[in-house]
Amino acid sequence: MNTVTKPLVCQSAHAANEHITSDGHVNAIFALRQMMGKSSAASRFDKLPAQQRAMILLTARLKPSEYINQPLLSMSPSDCDAVRLAIIGLVDLAKTFSCVPLSRDRFVTPRKPKSVKQIGVQRNAIEDELSRDLKDINALAAELALEVESISNVQ
Secondary structure, eight states: OOTTTSOGGGSSSOOTTOOOOOHHHHHHHHHHHHHHTSOHHHHHHHHSOHHHHHHHHHHTTOOHHHHTTSOGGGSOHHHHHHHHHHHHHHHHHHHHHTTSOOSHHHHSOOOOOOOHHHHHHHHHHHHHHHHHHHHHHHHHHHHHHHHHHHHHHHO
16 A cells, blocks of 8 residues: 555554544544545645645645646655655644734834934934034134134234
8 A cells, every 4th residue: 555545543653633543533534535535635735826826835845846736646645755854844833823913013123223212322423523623623713713813913
């Protein structure tokens, strides 16, 4: 029996969302799925838009260009299992972010503004430096004025 048609309970690793029940229930569900010819996961996968199927195929490390239009159950058993594991991984990823606010204003937090105290200290330092520069300019202007006055007195 290949891995696609084998009940998941008989496989060694169970998916995180699988319900493990007694063998009777599993066999009955498995028999119904075989009569229908499709699992609910395969049916949902086949109905997905191309972009979402491509995301799953990329996660499964399958080339979307080769598999995008292929129904899940027509893939090889190893490819089906890769898709199954990819879906489980994406479901787990979605659970991680399910309670996190993802609106733009909450997703990217703005930089903290400098505290008022820091701004005040920086402003005082800038004002002190400007005051010193202004004093120096005034002193130079006074010297120049004296030189100009002395030159005009000489003439």
